[in-house]
Amino acid sequence: MGKLSTVSCEAVKPDPERDRLLGDGDALFLRIRPHGTQTWIIEYEFQGKRTKYTMGRYSRQSAPGESISDWLKHGQQTLTQARSIAGCWKAVRRTGHDPVAEWEAVLAEEREIAAAKQAALEAEAALPIFNEAAELFMKKIRTGKKSAPSTCYRLRSYLEKSYTFSHSQP
Numbered sequence: 001m002g003k004l005s006t007v008s009c010e011a012v013k014p015d016p017e018r019d020r021l022l023g024d025g026d027a028l029f030l031r032i033r034p035h036g037t038q039t040w041i042i043e044y045e046f047q048g049k050r051t052k053y054t055m056g057r058y059s060r061q062s063a064p065g066e067s068i069s070d071w072l073k074h075g076q077q078t079l080t081q082a083r084s085i086a087g088c089w090k091a092v093r094r095t096g097h098d099p100v101a102e103w104e105a106v107l108a109e110e111r112e113i114a115a116a117k118q119a120a121l122e123a124e125a126a127l128p129i130f131n132e133a134a135e136l137f138m139k140k141i142r143t144g145k146k147s148a149p150s151t152c153y154r155l156r157s158y159l160e161k162s163y164t165f166s167h168s169q170p
Contacts, residue, residue, distance in 0.1 A: 002083055004030060006079050012030070012032055014034050026089075027043055028085075028086035029042075039055075040056055041055070042055060056072065056076050062081060063075075063077050072103065
């Protein structure tokens with residue numbers, strides 16, 4: 001059973017000169033900064049390497065979601081949620097895996113996916129719209145050709161039809 005309680009988490013006063021750490025068990029600590037910010041920390045040793053990871057801020061309100069990853073993404077956890085994360089990560093360490101490294105790998109993958117989506121959106125936005133492409137085609141390819149006036153007429157006709165069609169849809 002943990003050493004902390006909700007009352008003790010809310011009643012603790014910051015030390016104006018340095019951080020305070022209140023241990024709960026399962027490598028879980030509540031860190032109180034000199035300016036009063038309270039954060040959850042997991043600190044443990046895994047395969048000879050010391051790891052200290054800030055999970056998020058202390059909150060009275062439960063983080064939304066049903067899973068540990070939802071709670072970690074939210075960045076604020078209650079005492080109960082922080083204990084659940086610490087207990088789960090302790091079990092993961094016992095199986096021979098580093099939970100912080102795995103969590104950071106998940107976050108890195110999500111950042112890569114988000115960056116790829118953003119790059120795709122930017123690339124799509126950089127593409128010319130149909131009007132611009134048609135004008136470019138007329139300037140570069142069709143200029144000076146005998147059929148240029150009829151091609152230009154057809155393109156403009158198509159543009160007008162597609163414009164009225166797209167704007168008449170609900």
